[in-house]
Amino acid sequence: MIEVKNITKIYKTGDFETVALKNVSFSVRDGEFVAIMGPSGSGKSTLMHLLGALDTPTSGEYLLDGKNVAKLSEDELADIRNEKIGFVFQQFNLLPRATVFRNVMLPLVYAGVERDKREERAKKALVSAALPEDWWQHHSNELSGGQIQRVAIARALVNNPTLILADEPTGNLDSKTGEIVLATFQRLHQEGRTIVLITHELYVAEHAERIMHIRDGEIKEDGKNHSRRIVHHPAAE
Amino acid sequence: MIISELLEEAFSAVTVNKVRSGLTVLGIIIGIGSVIAMISIGQGAQGSINASIQSIGSNLLVVSPSFQRTPGSVVSSGRGAAETLTQADSDAIASQVTQIAAIAPQINGRYQIKSRTANTNTQVVGTVSSYPQVRNVDMSLGSFISDQDVASVAKVAVLGPTTTGDLFNSTSTDPVGETIRINNINFKIIGVTKAKGGNGFSNQDDIIYIPLSTSQRYLQGGSYVASINIEAQDASSMTSVQEQVTNLLMERHRISDPNQADFSVINQADIVSAASSVTNTFTILLASIAGISLVVGGIGIMNMMLTTVTERTREIGLRKAIGAKKKDISSQFLAESVMLTFVGGVIGIILGWVISLLVTHFSGIATAISWWSVFLAVGVSAGIGMIFGYYPARRAAGLNPIEALRYE
Numbered sequence A: 001m002i003e004v005k006n007i008t009k010i011y012k013t014g015d016f017e018t019v020a021l022k023n024v025s026f027s028v029r030d031g032e033f034v035a036i037m038g039p040s041g042s043g044k045s046t047l048m049h050l051l052g053a054l055d056t057p058t059s060g061e062y063l064l065d066g067k068n069v070a071k072l073s074e075d076e077l078a079d080i081r082n083e084k085i086g087f088v089f090q091q092f093n094l095l096p097r098a099t100v101f102r103n104v105m106l107p108l109v110y111a112g113v114e115r116d117k118r119e120e121r122a123k124k125a126l127v128s129a130a131l132p133e134d135w136w137q138h139h140s141n142e143l144s145g146g147q148i149q150r151v152a153i154a155r156a157l158v159n160n161p162t163l164i165l166a167d168e169p170t171g172n173l174d175s176k177t178g179e180i181v182l183a184t185f186q187r188l189h190q191e192g193r194t195i196v197l198i199t200h201e202l203y204v205a206e207h208a209e210r211i212m213h214i215r216d217g218e219i220k221e222d223g224k225n226h227s228r229r230i231v232h233h234p235a236a237e
Numbered sequence B: 001m002i003i004s005e006l007l008e009e010a011f012s013a014v015t016v017n018k019v020r021s022g023l024t025v026l027g028i029i030i031g032i033g034s035v036i037a038m039i040s041i042g043q044g045a046q047g048s049i050n051a052s053i054q055s056i057g058s059n060l061l062v063v064s065p066s067f068q069r070t071p072g073s074v075v076s077s078g079r080g081a082a083e084t085l086t087q088a089d090s091d092a093i094a095s096q097v098t099q100i101a102a103i104a105p106q107i108n109g110r111y112q113i114k115s116r117t118a119n120t121n122t123q124v125v126g127t128v129s130s131y132p133q134v135r136n137v138d139m140s141l142g143s144f145i146s147d148q149d150v151a152s153v154a155k156v157a158v159l160g161p162t163t164t165g166d167l168f169n170s171t172s173t174d175p176v177g178e179t180i181r182i183n184n185i186n187f188k189i190i191g192v193t194k195a196k197g198g199n200g201f202s203n204q205d206d207i208i209y210i211p212l213s214t215s216q217r218y219l220q221g222g223s224y225v226a227s228i229n230i231e232a233q234d235a236s237s238m239t240s241v242q243e244q245v246t247n248l249l250m251e252r253h254r255i256s257d258p259n260q261a262d263f264s265v266i267n268q269a270d271i272v273s274a275a276s277s278v279t280n281t282f283t284i285l286l287a288s289i290a291g292i293s294l295v296v297g298g299i300g301i302m303n304m305m306l307t308t309v310t311e312r313t314r315e316i317g318l319r320k321a322i323g324a325k326k327k328d329i330s331s332q333f334l335a336e337s338v339m340l341t342f343v344g345g346v347i348g349i350i351l352g353w354v355i356s357l358l359v360t361h362f363s364g365i366a367t368a369i370s371w372w373s374v375f376l377a378v379g380v381s382a383g384i385g386m387i388f389g390y391y392p393a394r395r396a397a398g399l400n401p402i403e404a405l406r407y408e
């Protein structure tokens, strides 16, 4: 359960002040699949950093599972990210030198999970993200863009987080590969995961069940997606 | 993260750019290697100097005339710069000072020596039968000067091995029974001493010994002696013997102020400690110069780690995004730099060891690698990794995850 209450984020650079988010409030129920979309510079990434506990707001409250994240220290934020959030970024998702398996296990390493349990959980996550087993021992710089995103999804799942946060996860992919990734998100959603997907493309946003429009740091529209696209892809099953 | 995992990560990180890591480690290898080599050479030199000081005798005290007031008199020829020590002084010491094992006065001079076939110039020492005991001289052929020879003012001589070689063109000939001329006086050879090797003070192999009385009568005249060698009973009685000798001679020479003494008593232990302090200073000097190269190596590590941190900014951002704390990031980078310096330290120890073996092989200076210098080197190299890795690691840990992820 995510609750954002009156969040404002102001960036100060020298004498300049940029108001990136203005008094934003919304909530996301457990198991929802929400897309946040808006034009460039509208504040999407800023919002995602706050939701992902990578940063704290200038004012307002952010409750994640009832806990106020807004006032935490750097190391406490690291714990929140580790336990409750799974990230899928647009690019540079994986450590290139490490194997797929190692990449997926990394959050568990920082969580202090024992070696055997880690491997077991990483296998489950990789199966869930639909990455064929042949690839598990490959180094991540040997993978295609679509495969990288699926490894990133597996890593996002491995800690069983409250929230999976994806920032333009299909931005670097062709539409076909992008569809496999979106189909994977849809299947995870059916399995009961909470997903927040950030994009500037309506086509991508239409895969979610709810779409929020953000412009100039404010939420302009927020509602059910009536023209929802459902994709099935054998590679994502 | 557990240590083993940290090391695994560090290993895979430092092996990504093998050439760069290798060159950086080379700085540490050279630094540690030269420190080890310099310490081992210094300690080896100290060991061999001590050994050669021990070879001139054990528990030895040497009384010489007014050493302090005329520096350099020890190497002068004749009876010394001042003719203040006499045979009577020596006899008085022998009869009145307790805890003495043996006493041997000596008189020195340089003369032209002729054999039937050759001719040389060397040191002639007039002394008594106890000299071999006091000064650790061993015989290889024949015998040393006897009490009988001294009493009868016999014209007999004992040669050092080098002198034997000079006079008879070969060290393997047996010269015992031959006659040589010292200052145009005939002497019969009765023995040859064993080689001792050069020991820095005077070459005890290029020498001729004759009876003290013979030297006084035929070569020098008078009853003066150049120095008196005294062997104390054991190491613990040396101070007492030194005090007794000093008091006795001051009384005999009618001197009340010790600073005005016309003789000096040198204790072998003093020579050892003076030599040790010189070689210690020398070792510290060498090691400090080598230490500078170690610091330069450490700066190399720091430079490389700073570059790595910049290159891996996004990796750091990603790690932080998935839950790495400051401590995790900083220990990861510290582990990398310590791993580099540790490996450099171990290879450096091997290098230093090889260098000291080569030095021993080619220059003959004995070297000694001590365990403490090895442990110190390992500790210092790991410490250098910590110190020079600390700042880059802190920089990495302090990166803001958002900025780090956005970094192009």
Ligand SMILES: Nc1ncnc2c1ncn2[C@@H]1O[C@H](COP(=O)(O)OP(=O)(O)OP(=O)(O)O)[C@@H](O)[C@H]1O
Residues within 6 Å of the ligand: A011, A012, A013, A018, A019, A020, A038, A039, A040, A041, A042, A043, A044, A045, A046, A047, A200
């Ligand atoms: N670290 C920062 N320092 C200063 N200003 C910033 C910072 N990050 C973002 N901004 C400003 O905040 C505003 C919102 O930026 P944000 O990155 O959230 O937009 P966005 O919706 O993600 O855009 P895009 O689609 O181009 O990624 C912009 O005006 C941007 O210049």
Ligand SMILES: [Mg+2]
Residues within 6 Å of the ligand: A044, A045, A046
């Ligand atoms: Mg953005």
